[in-house]
Amino acid sequence: MGLFMIPPGPIPNGDFETIPTGGFPSGESVVDGPTTIPNWRSNGTVEMVESGQKQGGMILIVPQGRHAVRLGNDAEIRQDLKVEKGSIYSVTFSAARTCAQLESLNVSVPPASQTIDLQTLYNVEGWDPYAVAFEADSDELTLVFTNQGMEDDPTCGPIIDDIAIKKLFTPDRPKDNAMVNGDFEEGPWMPKNVSLGVLLPTNLDEEISSLPGWNVESNRAVRYIDSDHYSVPEGKRAIELLSGKEGIISQMVETSPNKIYSLSFAIGHAGDKCKEPLAVMAFAGDQAQNIHYMRESNSTFQVASLNFTAKAERTRIAFYSVYYNTRSDDGSSLCGPVLDDIRVMASSSRRNVFGGFGLRLVVAIWVFFYVLV
Numbered sequence: 001m002g003l004f005m006i007p008p009g010p011i012p013n014g015d016f017e018t019i020p021t022g023g024f025p026s027g028e029s030v031v032d033g034p035t036t037i038p039n040w041r042s043n044g045t046v047e048m049v050e051s052g053q054k055q056g057g058m059i060l061i062v063p064q065g066r067h068a069v070r071l072g073n074d075a076e077i078r079q080d081l082k083v084e085k086g087s088i089y090s091v092t093f094s095a096a097r098t099c100a101q102l103e104s105l106n107v108s109v110p111p112a113s114q115t116i117d118l119q120t121l122y123n124v125e126g127w128d129p130y131a132v133a134f135e136a137d138s139d140e141l142t143l144v145f146t147n148q149g150m151e152d153d154p155t156c157g158p159i160i161d162d163i164a165i166k167k168l169f170t171p172d173r174p175k176d177n178a179m180v181n182g183d184f185e186e187g188p189w190m191p192k193n194v195s196l197g198v199l200l201p202t203n204l205d206e207e208i209s210s211l212p213g214w215n216v217e218s219n220r221a222v223r224y225i226d227s228d229h230y231s232v233p234e235g236k237r238a239i240e241l242l243s244g245k246e247g248i249i250s251q252m253v254e255t256s257p258n259k260i261y262s263l264s265f266a267i268g269h270a271g272d273k274c275k276e277p278l279a280v281m282a283f284a285g286d287q288a289q290n291i292h293y294m295r296e297s298n299s300t301f302q303v304a305s306l307n308f309t310a311k312a313e314r315t316r317i318a319f320y321s322v323y324y325n326t327r328s329d330d331g332s333s334l335c336g337p338v339l340d341d342i343r344v345m346a347s348s349s350r351r352n353v354f355g356g357f358g359l360r361l362v363v364a365i366w367v368f369f370y371v372l373v
């Protein structure tokens with residue numbers, strides 16, 4: 001089985017650069033009927049598009065290399081992949097919309113499926129990388145991209161490119177820290193030459209998440225970033241929060257009721273010309289605190305912490321960006337504070353529970369002797 005197992009990274013012809021039998025369709029012609037795309041099966045109007053190709057005066061966007069595919073109304077492409085049954089896989093792909101304002105793309109590994117909204121543009125390049133996760137319920141899965149839209153112009157529809165897959169693992173919970181993957185080092189495949197990070201759309205099932213341990217609760221995405229292209233506080237990966245309170249990540253952690261914990265995290269600037277101020281709202285159970293990033297000359301991040309008393313056996317830890325930030329160079333690409341190295345640790349009970357009491361005891365003894373003397 002290992003022989004056929006797909007390694008992490010691009011899937012066969014996931015970049016659509018493999019030359020089809022008979023060559024790529026020439027420049028500006030729209031192909032009627034199914035196009036033969038190596039390694040893929042297709043249905044409906046699936047068109048190979050080339051960089052520089054125009055449609056109605058608009059240059060079509062090809063995210064990577066020279067070629068990509070566009071899915072017309074109700075069109076789909078699919079590919080079978082050998083996988084490991086029971087494992088969680090994350091699929092990374094790049095997508096752009098063409099004509100419609102309400103384009104969306106359905107990504108599925110039947111029976112599971114997820115629809116990605118392409119309405120929001122997160123940057124001015126006109127395309128974004130996304131990642132979605134699936135559980136393999138057999139040792140072969142079918143990856144399907146579908147355009148479920150019905151536009152008047154059948155050649156409209158999302159453009160997709162640069163498809164990769166990665167088997168995820170859930171890191172062990174560190175000793176003395178209740179967070180899983182709080183340093184974000186485990187996550188989806190990141191294309192090496194792409195400087196846009198990878199968007200993580202809504203994900204409500206913490207068991208099947210491109211970011212193991214974490215949920216993206218909101219209807220807007222958060223951005224998974226790498227240290228090759230961004231300032232990352234710890235290790236090689238971190239999260240950039242986008243879209244104010246429309247972009248929320250959360251994790252349920254195990255806690256002991258009535259015990260005092262310290263939630264600490266790094267908050268920083270991604271080094272992407274994001275316009276300040278940057279701040280996060282941090283939640284631990286029913287407590288919330290607003291933390292502003294303070295720029296220091298020698299560091300791109302700072303460590304913040306807050307104490308909370310657990311009320312239950314599970315406590316929700318969550319973050320969103322206080323502001324709706326954009327980049328100063330283009331004024332429209334979405335950006336925000338960077339989060340990393342999140343820890344939830346039981347506070348030293350002596351210091352926190354008896355600290356105040358101990359001080360009062362000292363004062364009481366002092367008063368007692370003062371009165372005696």
Ligand SMILES: [Ca+2]
Binds near residue numbers: 183185233235238341
């Ligand atoms: Ca990290």
